Amino acid sequence: MRKVMLILSLLLVLGLVACGGGTNAPAQPTQPAADSGAEDSGAAESESIATEPVSLRIWTHQNNAFNAAYQTQIDAYMAANPNVTITLETFDYDTYIQTLQTSIPAGTEADIVQMFGSWVCSYADGGSLAEMPANVISMADAEAQIFPAQIGGYICNDKLYGVPQEFNIEYGATLVNTAAAEEAGLTDITSGWANWDEFIADAKALTVTQDGVITRTGYNYTAADALSASFYSLILQNGGQYLSEDGTFTVNTPEGMAALELLKRFVDEGIIDPVLFNGESNWVGESFFDGSSAMGLIGPWAVPEYSGDYPEVAAVTQYVDLPTVSGTQALVAASGWGLAVSQRSPAQDVAWDFVRFIALDPANAVQWNLASGTLPALQANIEGAAADELVAQFPHFGPWLGLLPFAQYEGAFPDRDLVWYEITYPRILSFLQGTATAEDTLVTLEREVRETFK
Amino acid sequence: MATITFRPARKSEQRLRFGRLAVYVFLLVGSLIALLPFVWMILASLKTGPEVRQIPPSFWPEAPTLDNYRTILTDPTLPLSLFYRNSAIIAISNVILAVGTSALFGYIFAKFDFPGKRALFWFIVATMMIPFQVTMIPGYLILAKLGLINKLTGLIIGSAFNAFGIFLVRQFALSIPGEMLDAARVDGASEWRIFWSIALPQLGPALATLGMMTFMWNWNAYLWPLIVLTEQNKRTLPIILNWYSTQHSNQIQLTMAASVLVIIPILFVFLLTQRWIVRGMTLSGMKG
Amino acid sequence: MNSAATQSTVLPDAPTPRPRFWQGRTGAQKVFVLSALTPMILYVAFWSLLPIVWAAALAFFDYSARRQGGVVLGLGGDNPFVGLQHFRNMLNFSPEAPLEVRLFHISVKTTLMFAFLIVPLNLMITLPLAAMIESVHNRLRLGLRTIFFLPVVTSSVGVAIMWGYILHPQRGLLNAGLGSVMGRMVAINWTGDPSLIIGPIPVALIAVIIAYLWQDIGYNLIIFIAALQGIPESIRDAAIMDGATGITMFRHITLPLLRPTILLAAILTMISAFQVFDIFQVMTRGGPDNQTRVLTFDIYDNAFRFQNMGWAAATSVVLFLIVLAISLLQNRMLRSEWEY
Missing domain, CATH: 1.20.5 (Single alpha-helices involved in coiled-coils or other helix-helix interfaces)
Known part of the structure; x- marks a missing residue:
């Protein structure tokens, strides 16, 4: 009996592989232009694929709001395509990175994998990811429809390997606990600051100290993402460049020094103690929402993530644009979270069809953004009804929508996470904690990041 | 040995009594320190979120509540029973494998001679000298080639060879009288039968010890399962515990309740079986 | 492949039985x-x-599981043979050396510091404690032994989480206790402040040492209690007749008799200290500023986080050589001890 089952399932797999091969043929009837309605295209696709049962797995990192958003779309897709079963498997962030790194060489990854844009090329270059079929979206269409900073990470050697679903930006506006501000007498805090002096004055007023120990920091910007994004954005705002056209990384410059000096000023003014508040202890996400940070630098994805656990603070949370350096607005943004398809998936065509359904159909894409609380990667969704709907549901998006046009892709680092989290963050944190000088920090940072390009 | 000289026996009774008192006080303080982390964990798991967050913290919960346990047991992202099951499958399978193979080979090493025995025995002992970190990389690559990453089997399949177990059983089996085996042979019993019905019963205490120790090691193992099991639903309790605590870094009351649920059951198992574990460690001079 | 990763030493062999021949x-x-x-x-x-x-x-290849590589074990091809390159890199002590090399040097230093601190501290606690427990009433003795052994069977992840909470800068028991003694707020980040260093020893490392000791002493305690019970009554009685009490007895009778056991325990403790991973990974993740980065952590990071498995294998060989050297030293010392 068991043997029969084995043979049957083998035949099934072989059949699926054969189908997958078939749909790559140019005679594929699905038209990208016919992408008007999700249900239509889904139905058309399922007809062409045959109605044998297909099961797909999707891997994502653990984020309650994201995963609820995925599940909603998965359910909708499965309702439209009853032969398709999609299961969502999730991992916490650190584990997820490790899982991708170990599973992809081992060949045990899911059919569809959630990717952060800046990781895509390292997997695509190894031949593990499937190239986007032109009948799902052409390169030209993708570049026209998606923000350049977002699609950038998904293009490797002029080939497209996936689709971003959200605009990931960590710097530009700060979370403000308006209730805390009101208590401190700062009633007009949401109207913003003209310059850093004003900002620092307010942050100082929001800081609570007991026996010389900061129990509530005025401005928590020392987590890994926040610190790296601040540093590189401030270099741009000072008129510098950290990554040249030919890929040379340089931060040991007057602009780099100016950025460091501003970051150090918050510490010197007693707004934050970088030993008690950093990426490891009192991480900005939890710290802002549990009330131990009055302002916190973190991207808009954090608001839905923590609203459930801390409804009181979430209700009084608002984003306010940070001041700029001498009026120059420039922000670095990472590519966003999105989806890619495994080269090994036996049902690549169905997988891509689902990716189109969830990420390229503007109506579904904005639903996903609404459910996950993320900024859209599709340019179409940043204006008109979609934008109104986003801001209506997430008032905290208001400031960000205005900032997106100023965002630049953070640059093509061979190993972005290494640069961000293992070099930039610990180096600058050590400087803020007073265990390294500004000069040494810039020299070491520059040398260590350059090593990653070898 | 060095010559030992003592002052003449003129110790006053009082001083002796004071010494004994000091010993008891010291032991009392020591055991309080040993228990304190457990107590602090349990107390925190009974506090509310705001109480845990207050600075400075309270020691006794102001209004003890079981809400944290309720939250954890109903958290859809934390199907604890599944993780208990994973841990149990791995630990029990490994106990069966380790006990079975160690019994057989420990017995053979103790009671039989064959060409290459010394070399093989020294190889077995030598594998215990090699830090796990050396073999974990190729071990991982082997499992990857076999397609066993992310499978509970991957944590079981390589465990049938337990150098520690073979060594432990051998030490015990050396004391099985050869005459007993020879008598059975004369009676016409097959070698497997002799192993099964004569040697095994003699090895009972050693195998119980080995079984309990293998269970503990596997139940608490962290690094190897972390490498092999990458999917959330396949993971074991220690990995899940660490995951949960980083996810809720500022909601310590939840983390502590989760820790209680993971740690306390195994402590009870230990209390019931500590005789064997302690004896095994004492006799073998080995640690996990 | 045994996840328990046992590490140990052979006890003195019973005299090998007279060889019986295969024939x-x-x-x-x-x-x-x-x-x-x-x-x-x-x-x-x-x-x-x-x-x-x-x-x-x-260890002799620039290997990553991300790349396909040659036919035999994926070595060669995109994973080229580099000979002794990894080992030569390890000897590059210039401050300009690549990050991975500097982290390796830090890891070796921290690992040695950890192992050489653990052993004396462990023995200083376990020996007197064992003698005291051994000296009390029988039933109490069993209870105490159980209490001190509980941490040994607790998952190290749990141990790290518990101690992390005790040492938490704002919510921890330690700072709260210090605060109430000093009458002011104390918020020392024991596991996260890189400027807290006592001599050459970072406080964060001391924090990990305390947690590890707390978990680990039960084991040596059991060994010593067993050894103490093995001391013949006659020797004790003779000493008591001579008027020996408490500390005198401990110093002049117990310690010399326990010498071989102490030596063995010391070496086992050291060898297992070289292989501690869990507590570091959970409690400090090698931080702050890499002050608690140990070799096991470095190997894991390079192999599974950065997929730099060739380099990680080379560093694991170094770990093996350190453990081997100590094992050999141990055998020599033990042997001379028995000849005594």
Whole structure:
């Protein structure tokens, strides 16, 4: 009996592989232009694929709001395509990175994998990811429809390997606990600051100290993402460049020094103690929402993530644009979270069809953004009804929508996470904690990041 | 040995009594320190979120509540029973494998001679000298080639060879009288039968010890399962515990309740079986 | 492949029984041994010998599982042979050395510091404690032994989480206790402040040492209690007749008699200290500023986080050599001890 089952399932797999091969043929009837309605295209696709049962797995990192958003779309897709079963498997962030790194060489990854844009090329270059079929979206269409900073990470050697679903930006506006501000007498805090002096004055007023120990920091910007994004954005705002056209990384410059000096000023003014508040202890996400940070630098994805656990603070949370350096607005943004398809998936065509359904159909894409609380990667969704709907549901998006046009892709680092989290963050944190000088920090940072390009 | 000289026996009774008192006080303080982390964990798991967050913290919960346990047991992202099951499958399978193979080979090493025995025995002992970190990389690559990453089997399949177990059983089996085996042979019993019905019963205490120790090691193992099991639903309790605590870094009351649920059951198992574990460690001079 | 990753030493062997010859065995016995051993040898070759050989080979390649590489074990091709390059890199002590090399140097230093601190601290606690426990009433003795042994069977992840909470800068018990003694707020980040250093020893490392000691002392305690019970009554009685009490007895009778056990325990403790991973990973993640980065953590990071497995294998060989050197030293010392 068991043997029969084995043979049957083998035949099934072989059949699926054969189908997958078939749909790559140019005679594929699905038209990208016919992408008007999700249900239509889904139905058309399922007809062409045959109605044998297909099961797909999707891997994502653990984020309650994201995963609820995925599940909603998965359910909708499965309702439209009853032969398709999609299961969502999730991992916490650190584990997820490790899982991708170990599973992809081992060949045990899911059919569809959630990717952060800046990781895509390292997997695509190894031949593990499937190239986007032109009948799902052409390169030209993708570049026209998606923000350049977002699609950038998904293009490797002029080939497209996936689709971003959200605009990931960590710097530009700060979370403000308006209730805390009101208590401190700062009633007009949401109207913003003209310059850093004003900002620092307010942050100082929001800081609570007991026996010389900061129990509530005025401005928590020392987590890994926040610190790296601040540093590189401030270099741009000072008129510098950290990554040249030919890929040379340089931060040991007057602009780099100016950025460091501003970051150090918050510490010197007693707004934050970088030993008690950093990426490891009192991480900005939890710290802002549990009330131990009055302002916190973190991207808009954090608001839905923590609203459930801390409804009181979430209700009084608002984003306010940070001041700029001498009026120059420039922000670095990472590519966003999105989806890619495994080269090994036996049902690549169905997988891509689902990716189109969830990420390229503007109506579904904005639903996903609404459910996950993320900024859209599709340019179409940043204006008109979609934008109104986003801001209506997430008032905290208001400031960000205005900032997106100023965002630049953070640059093509061979190993972005290494640069961000293992070099930039610990180096600058050590400087803020007073265990390294500004000069040494810039020299070491520059040398260590350059090593990653070898 | 060095010559030992003592002052003449003129110790006053009082001083002796004071010494004994000091010993008891010291032991009392020591055991309080040993228990304190457990107590602090349990107390925190009974506090509310705001109480845990207050600075400075309270020691006794102001209004003890079981809400944290309720939250954890109903958290859809934390199907604890599944993780208990994973841990149990791995630990029990490994106990069966380790006990079975160690019994057989420990017995053979103790009671039989064959060409290459010394070399093989020294190889077995030598594998215990090699830090796990050396073999974990190729071990991982082997499992990857076999397609066993992310499978509970991957944590079981390589465990049938337990150098520690073979060594432990051998030490015990050396004391099985050869005459007993020879008598059975004369009676016409097959070698497997002799192993099964004569040697095994003699090895009972050693195998119980080995079984309990293998269970503990596997139940608490962290690094190897972390490498092999990458999917959330396949993971074991220690990995899940660490995951949960980083996810809720500022909601310590939840983390502590989760820790209680993971740690306390195994402590009870230990209390019931500590005789064997302690004896095994004492006799073998080995640690996990 | 045993996840328990046992590490240990051979106890003095009972005198080997007079060799009986293979030739003297009956056919049935030969069949039994062969049929049991053959699968075992094949199994061991695959799951034990192969990983060892493979690890040694990896150390000479620039290997990453991300790349396809050659036919044999994925070595060669995109994973080129680099000879002694990894080991030569390890000897690059310039401050300009690549990050991974500097982290390796830090890791070796921290690992040695950790192991050489753990051993004396462990013995300073366990020996007197064992003697005291041994001196009390029988039933109490069992209870105490159980209490001190509970942490040994607690998962190290749990231990790290519990101690992390005790040492938490704002919510921890330690700072709260210090605060109430000093009458002011105390918020020392014991595991996260890189400027807290006592001499050459970072406070964060001390924090990990305390947590590890707390978990680990139960084991040596058991060994010493067993050894103390093995001291013949006659020797004790003689000493008591001579008027020896408490501390005198401990110093002049107990310690010398326990010497071999102490030595063995010291070396076992040190060897296992070289291989601690869990507590570091959970409590400090190598931080702050890499002050608690140990070799095991470095190997794991390079192999599974940065997929730099060739380099990781080379550093694991170094760990092995350190452990081997200590094991050999141990055998020498133990041998001379027994000849005594």
